[in-house]
Amino acid sequence: MMHYLRSGKVKDLYDAGNRCILMVFTDRLSSHDVMLADQIPCKGEVLCRLSAYCFELFERSGVPTHLVEVPDPDKMLVEASEVIPVEVLCRNYVYGTYWKRFQQGTVRLPEGTESILAAQLSRPIIEYTTKFEAKDRPLEDEEILVNRWLSPAELSWVRSMTARVNELLCGMAEKAGFIVADFKLEYARQKDGRIILADEAGTPDGCRFWEASRYQPGRLQDSFDKQVVRDYLERVLGWDKHQPDPGSRLQEPILPDEIVTKTSERYIEAFERLTGLGF
Numbered sequence: 001m002m003h004y005l006r007s008g009k010v011k012d013l014y015d016a017g018n019r020c021i022l023m024v025f026t027d028r029l030s031s032h033d034v035m036l037a038d039q040i041p042c043k044g045e046v047l048c049r050l051s052a053y054c055f056e057l058f059e060r061s062g063v064p065t066h067l068v069e070v071p072d073p074d075k076m077l078v079e080a081s082e083v084i085p086v087e088v089l090c091r092n093y094v095y096g097t098y099w100k101r102f103q104q105g106t107v108r109l110p111e112g113t114e115s116i117l118a119a120q121l122s123r124p125i126i127e128y129t130t131k132f133e134a135k136d137r138p139l140e141d142e143e144i145l146v147n148r149w150l151s152p153a154e155l156s157w158v159r160s161m162t163a164r165v166n167e168l169l170c171g172m173a174e175k176a177g178f179i180v181a182d183f184k185l186e187y188a189r190q191k192d193g194r195i196i197l198a199d200e201a202g203t204p205d206g207c208r209f210w211e212a213s214r215y216q217p218g219r220l221q222d223s224f225d226k227q228v229v230r231d232y233l234e235r236v237l238g239w240d241k242h243q244p245d246p247g248s249r250l251q252e253p254i255l256p257d258e259i260v261t262k263t264s265e266r267y268i269e270a271f272e273r274l275t276g277l278g279f
Helices: 043-060 096-104 141-146 152-176 227-235 257-275
Strands: 003-007 011-017 020-025 028-031 034-039 067-072 075-079 082-093 120-130 178-189 195-198 207-211
Touching (some): 028 043, 152 195
Antiparallel strands (some): 003 011, 082 120, 178 195
16 A cells, blocks of 8 residues: 655655655646646646656666656656755756846856847756755755765766756757757656656646747747746736745635636647647
8 A cells, every 4th residue: 555755846746665656746736936726637647648758768868767657647656766956957048037037147148149038048058956945046066066965976967967858858849849948857866876867857847848930039938838827927916026925835726717728738739749649
């Protein structure tokens, strides 16, 4: 009998025995580091099936992952491991918080990059943020090393694996008519010290997918991810200036039906286009 371990923003975790964890992907939704009470139909299944598809692609290309099997469309059996408290971000375009930080003068663009919204970076940028704090904050290599979350060699390995994942995701997205603007990954350490890719990957929750045919620098892009929700929260509810405290959980739904439906449809379309499979 499986034992409940804990719940994250989207997934519920159970001890499945034999050093395996069962991850149950739910339809829950978070934005701006806040857990919403709203649920997006079919979201959990999209995340699970798309993550499994990507993990299998990565494994074939030399990127080790925690995937064991997918017993149900919304459930994934993975190897038990210790999550490294560092989120890894890879950026290909100037957008989201990176654009805001550039406007605030806290980051510089790589040489050869236009200083406009949604410009393609002259080279991909890999960054790090905290994992278990209420609100994610940027991390420098030094803090990661001082806290011994990763050794210098491990940090270099993580960067190389993230760069490889970026190549694979961009190739998959190009065939689907998408652009990968940016994405985040999590890594974990096995009992023997081996580091593997963990959590989920290549999903609309963790990637910013743009419609390639409509891409135009200098404006907001047409996204197939949570941007529909983010835009509503910021433009209509004013979360760009005032929002609930990071880490909080809302008790009542706040999204109109049209936003919920549009988000669900975009998640499903992203899955079908990226995998070539029916939903």
